[in-house]
Amino acid sequence: MVSPVLLLAVPLGLALCVPLVGKVSRRAAGFVPVIATLLNLVLSIRLLPTVLEEPIVANLGGFPPPFAITLFAGPVGMLLSALIALAGLVVSLYALSYIKTGPTVRYHTLYMLLLVGATGVVLTGDVFNLFVFFEILCISSYALVAYVGDRAGIEASVKYLIQGALGSALLLIGIGLLYGLFGTLNMADIAARMGSADPVPVFVAMALIVVGLGVEAAIFPLNAWLPDAHSSAPSSISAILSGIAIQVGLYAVVRMVFTVFGASSMLLFFVFMGLLTLLIGELCAFAQSNIKRMLAYSSIGQIGLIIFAVAIATTDSVTGGLFQMVSHTLGKALLFLAVGYMVYRSGSMEISSLEGMGRRMPLTSFAFTIGAFSLVGLPPFVGFPSKLLIVRSALVGQEVLLQVLIGLVLLATVVEGAYFFRVIQAVYFKKGEGQEARQDAPPMALFSMFVFVVLIVVIGVYPNLITDVLESGASELLERANYIGSVLG
């Protein structure tokens, strides 16, 4: 059996090789992330059938569970690690042509470490180990946001750094409290002892941990850093931050609340927080005239939708939430990649400057349109089955409250449709000034965009390809006892 630790150790080792490769050839350094993410993608997909039958628990160092660090590779972990590797692979291909200037070797190293951090967060079964990988993820994102080196980038990065560091500090205090209360750091062990604990300190620890992780997960009102950071970063990094980083933060919140704390009484609160995050994100996105800020706010909205779905906590709704994670990664990463070259060619991030792009960059514009349609939830794209599942799961229980709330969710989707169609209208139906010469994105960038386009259409038409994984992922999150049992034996 292949150990899931290879998903972390091999890319980490390769990340350490990047500076050495960079000494030999700066260009070759860009190919190391491609190799590492490809290996991870293959390995994750190979492990998927195994973990669907039974999760793999890897005890690192060879000591029994509560005494050593445990990796837990269940359906959710494998799904997300495959998603991280997939998005990482496509974006690293894109970066081969997109990242030309600046300290490129450091860019590729940091980029790989960001992915290692994200993979570590989704695979670990230990709360302190979670913190360590979370820090790797966050610190590499702070640095990459400032990569362009302009004023806006540095300012966004400092804002992100301050809020993120504060969040990390709260997270660490929360983990410290948990360790003090239970004398263990293993997630399953803490979960098993949760029943016997005094509720007040447990609540305080949960509040600190959720707030700490919530900064990275961009839950309202902890997301003030996000629009600046996602819009000033290089577009390849925006794609990863929006498509991967915030969702990994969200996964950590879900894992802590569902598995470790088993806080079913808090779920209604999260339903409302999700809805609030969704509405605020979509309404702010509607008000933007800067395309990258619009996409950043739209990510906040999507995260809100995922929180809303997962917090309803039925098998269908959690499946829908996980599905929405997949469709958001594919759609939003594609949008940022397409916008990256549109902004590069037009020289401005204003939506008005994208007028006439449909003629100037037809293929990129087409990719953008597919991504936008998918995010809005039009068939036959991947956003349609995922949103449909969420709506259906909220209606099936016949609860009046949820029926009212789902009305608001649909309203937010209408708003989402409105601002995306406004951009599409500018791209296709308005005449740009002057240059009409056709100049599309470079072939490698187009190739990476079309990988996402193909996936969006294929999964949209055949959602059954991944529903097995999503459903067993949902039951992994909902059934705590199984998680505890499979780790502690």
Place this chain on the structure above:
Amino acid sequence: MRATVGLILLAVIGVGVGISLLAIPFGAPKTEIGDYYIENAREDTGATNVVTSVVVGYRAFDTLGEVTVLFVAALGLGAVLATAGGKRGRSGVEPASLILSAGNIFLFPLILLFGAYIFTHGHLTPGGGFQGGAVIASAFLLVYLSSPGKRINESGATLTESVSGLVFVAIGLLGLTYGTHYFLANFLPKGTLNTLFSAGIIPVIYCAIGLKVGSELAGVVDNLMEETE
């Protein structure tokens, strides 16, 4: 208004954390896991220093992560400073006094030796890779202060950083293939307790960490020195 809200929020958090801390019995010998480490650490890992046996034995994977956190931070600092400022020489800095530069000649090798001592004896005495690495970096800081014209050999630092990190990962992967087939398992002979050549992979990992942390922190000092003009 904002200050009031801030104060109220702070008070709520303070009271909450205070109540929680009251529920934790500090100093009491309580946790199963702590007891287990104290009872079994020497036998399990071969290290006399129980702290080390936890840091590089039971929770070595966290340490690999921590080393990576430092690597990311140093790298990120380098990337941000490189894009924001570009390389500048340190011209026009006043030379250091004779006492400082003469003292440096004697102290530099001694500090390096002391740092190396701390990380090679991490499994026997207090200290370890991180501490030894920080001591080594302080030797380089002294060089910067005493002779402003000198620069760290950047290729050398990168090489040390990457290779020592790779050694850590490689030891982990070897544990996966040899012996008990666990990542970071102690596959080397544990030797006699309380001798320098004991505890299997622990001293090897600590040497790698010491060199890595030393070169990284020296690199951080180097990066920041460029900017202070």
